[in-house]
Amino acid sequence: MLGKTVKTEVMATRDAYGKTLVELGRENKNIVVLDADLSSSTRTCVFGEEFPERFFNVGIAEQNMMGLAAGLATCGKIPFVSTFAVFASGRVYNQVRQCIAYTNLNVKIVATHGGISVGEDGPSHQCTEDVAVMRALPNMTVIVPSDAIETGKAVRATAEQVGPVYMRLGRPKVPVIYDEKIDFEIGKAILLKDGEDLAILGTGIMVAKALEAASLLSEEGVNARVIDVHTIKPIDQDIIVKAAKDTGAVVTAEEHSIIGGLGSAVAEVLVESYPVPMLRVGVKDEFAESASAEELLIRYGLTTSDIFHAAKKALEKKK
């Protein structure tokens, strides 16, 4: 994967999800899918068309959906449960905690429409705290893929791993970073570009921007390492500590609140193992607003340029 640059091809991670679900459905009859009246948006409808007997649209009743999934899982089914991130984490927090995390049942919560790139629907539908909430639950694995290819691999890996998973996907089309040869393993972050001056750790849609920022930095003679931290929990401590040791400065980038997400997870690792100057690019402690995804990413500080400037600041601190 070394030396990867962002391609011009774009695809929404939710589209990759729907496509992979159908493949999994053909391979494993225990895969069942639940949705709460958002299946055309989450793309689970594709599964529903091919496997109507294993697809349950429960209506606008997310709490019930989580309990149903838990019950199905006790009987050997592998439920994939989808709705928007704001509902999949906040609306049903207690159901997920009680019926899925505490029980350690084999339920896969795949939430689409994470972050502010939801856009025009506004803050009621833009979830920027789901990773924080889900990361705090014992037994829960938390994954945020960065592109469509990685999403396909992650969904597959999720089906194979036994236990609860929260996966966060996005609404808009995003650049494709990987090709099919990607070596994806849950809990193992991917080194995308090597570098010794500082490390940029990204997750989700910010990984592509981290690569672009690294290109800009290289024009100034700064050699940045870029790592895709697709699994926020369990976090890949080794690659993070090594990055800190090798480079001496870290920037995290996520389309999530700077409270509780990737930035927090990385800070927790570094402060206990190898503290270095560190800056977090992410949504500040505020709700966003309605606008296009691109406008919001600019307004709320989630651009290539924001990562670039954070990197410069981190380098300053390093001196």
Next chain:
Amino acid sequence: MSRRIRSESRQLGPEESLLYNEELARKLVEKARGFRRDILIMTTNTGSGHPGGSLSCIDVLTALYLHHMRHDPKNPGWEDRDRFVLSKGHACPALYVVLADSGYFPKKELSRLRKLDSILQGHPDMNKTPGVEMSTGSLGQGLSVACGMALAGKIDNRSYRVYVLLGDGEVDEGNVWEAAMTAAKYGLDNLTAILDRNRLQLDGATEDICPLDPLPNKWRAFGWNVVEIDGHDMREILGSLDEAEKVRGKPTMIIAHTVKGKGVSFMEDQVKYHGTALSKEELERALEELK
């Protein structure tokens, strides 16, 4: 094992069947009296727990575990076993005593209720207690889980049934009614719910706090087959559980009219015993009544 006895009883003539049921009911009532003692002893011993709501549902649990349900304590993972979910998880002392009596774990474990390293948590934990099918305690979720189990049975064309016991205060939770609609949508006739209608919840009377009546009409309107019984009459309990199995195309709700604290005069219909164990002195008086 119990399923075998039941099918034999169906082959008897009506009069014989009645006699058999009387004898069976008497036996189960006797067992339930012992379970009431165990519930009170274990909660007083540990100094906490929910005795009132345990006593209101113990007759139903006795009927389910000692006679009606098809289950095998020696093989708790048996795929075709009937499932039971205690949605009102705080009544777990009642579940623990019937599980211990069935042989899922030694009865001496009951004295370890709610203590450090115990297999018996303050609310049911499926990963710690053999025989517990689902971890519950946060109210309003057990019916959804039971629907999921019943749905899995339908998908795989299995013969097992799913039982779930709800509290009446519990149905204040909107989640319950979401599940009620799902059960009707998918025609889950392999699902029997029992509602422990003791008319009290933690802060007082259900009809004062969040009025539920007319409860049977509500469930009927949600597409369920509804039966009302005296939840302390063993023959009514057994009969309603049998009847529910004959219904096709819809789930059954058995509204069991019960008395909180049933069996101990000073506990009956008293909200203070919802979440408070008896003192040692009270326990002695209670055990005297339950001889």
